[in-house]
Amino acid sequence: MATEDKFDIEAYKQQMNEPGKWIFIVPVSGVILTDDVNNEFWIKRVLLVAQKKLPRIRRRLGIPQRISDLKRSYATRFFDSAQTFAVLWHSGRSNELKNKCRRIVKDELSLLAVSQLGYSKRRFGSCPVIEGEPTMAKINHLLINTEDTRRILEGRLIGKFEDLVLNGSWKEFHKGAFFYRLLRILKDDIRVSRSWRDDLERAAILVGQSQCSSDVAQSFLWNMIALELLLTEQGDKYTDALPKRIEAFLGWVGFWETDNYADKIADVYKKRCVFVHDGRREDITIQDLLFTDDLLYNLLFNLIHHIDRFPSKQAVIDFSRKVEAEHILGVKSRVRPKTLTFVSRKYSQRDYEEI
Numbered sequence: 044m045a046t047e048d049k050f051d052i053e054a055y056k057q058q059m060n061e062p063g064k065w066i067f068i069v070p071v072s073g074v075i076l077t078d079d080v081n082n083e084f085w086i087k088r089v090l091l092v093a094q095k096k097l098p099r100i101r102r103r104l105g106i107p108q109r110i111s112d113l114k115r116s117y118a119t120r121f122f123d124s125a126q127t128f129a130v131l132w133h134s135g136r137s138n139e140l141k142n143k144c145r146r147i148v149k150d151e152l153s154l155l156a157v158s159q160l161g162y163s164k165r166r167f168g169s170c171p172v173i174e175g176e177p178t179m180a181k182i183n184h185l186l187i188n189t190e191d192t193r194r195i196l197e198g199r200l201i202g203k204f205e206d207l208v209l210n211g212s213w214k215e216f217h218k219g220a221f222f223y224r225l226l227r228i229l230k231d232d233i234r235v236s237r238s239w240r241d242d243l244e245r246a247a248i249l250v251g252q253s254q255c256s257s258d259v260a261q262s263f264l265w266n267m268i269a270l271e272l273l274l275t276e277q278g279d280k281y282t283d284a285l286p287k288r289i290e291a292f293l294g295w296v297g298f299w300e301t302d303n304y305a306d307k308i309a310d311v312y313k314k315r316c317v318f319v320h321d322g323r324r325e326d327i328t329i330q331d332l333l334f335t336d337d338l339l340y341n342l343l344f345n346l347i348h349h350i351d352r353f354p355s356k357q358a359v360i361d362f363s364r365k366v367e368a369e370h371i372l373g374v375k376s377r378v379r380p381k382t383l384t385f386v387s388r389k390y391s392q393r394d395y396e397e398i
Contacts, residue, residue: 070125070174153251260324
């Protein structure tokens with residue numbers, strides 16, 4: 044009597060891990076796509092797609108089966124788990140790709156979060172993440188008076204609980220801002236030196252992570268590292284270099300001197316060093332963080348809108364040195380483009396109390 048062949052789990056695993064071309068799909072939270080962006084948005088390598096649009100474009104995405112068939116077979120709840128999905132194409136072995144694809148998606152969601160810089164205030168910000176990663180929590184505390192019967196039980200939400208909605212307002216804002224052009228640079232549609240493109244991407248990811256964080260000191264540190272990536276090179280004395288390089292781009296603004304920008308930049312850099320070397324985070328305030336937000340927005344805006352003048356970090360440094368030389372000689376600046384821009388944001392007392 045013939046016996047049925049037993050299912051060979053090891054052979055199945057080996058077969059599934061054979062090299063191939065894969066589509067990595069993962070649900071995303073914290074970002075909503077609308078008709079204004081055609082319910083999809085390319086970041087760099089990752090395409091965000093609204094849940095309702097997935098079935099209509101599955102052939103374009105390269106998905107051989109109908110979404111309805113996948114839902115009936117084994118992905119019963121998967122395609123109903125979020126309003127937005129990230130799609131990424133990659134070749135290789137499945138076991139090796141999973142972590143790599145997750146990392147790529149996380150980094151590109153951080154790039155998307157950069158679009159909040161200058162667009163929305165931090166206390167109304169959002170955190171685009173892979174579905175399931177924590178972005179908010181509820182904390183409770185109990186106060187009990189030791190001398191009488193008074194007691195207070197309170198709870199509050201912390202973290203980012205808004206969605207980044209890619210709608211008409213968002214789209215219109217970024218027609219004049221830097222985000223769309225930044226993505227074109229990162230995709231190599233606008234040519235710059237490879238090392239400069241890598242620095243721009245690393246800095247942008249850090250800025251996005253900063254925008255997503257509710258930790259003031261950590262957000263501040265990511266901002267400061269991003270500034271260093273954009274403006275300094277190995278061997279620089281950062282305490283001197285940062286104010287001079289930022290001044291080259293923004294020092295023409297009337298209140299640069301009246302508002303003591305150079306002193307403020309030196310002060311935040313000192314706080315950065317004390318935090319990194321001594322662990323003193325208590326000196327860093329929300330006001331410091333918002334100041335670095337404004338520096339980064341204006342710096343990125345001017346760098347990216349004048350990328351033909353600054354196709355490499357060396358070009359940025361040379362520009363700064365020429366502006367400094369004009370100051371020393373006491374001559375009127377001819378180096379700065381007349382099209383440099385500065386946006387000054389207004390903050391309320393509430394903005395300085397929470398992020």
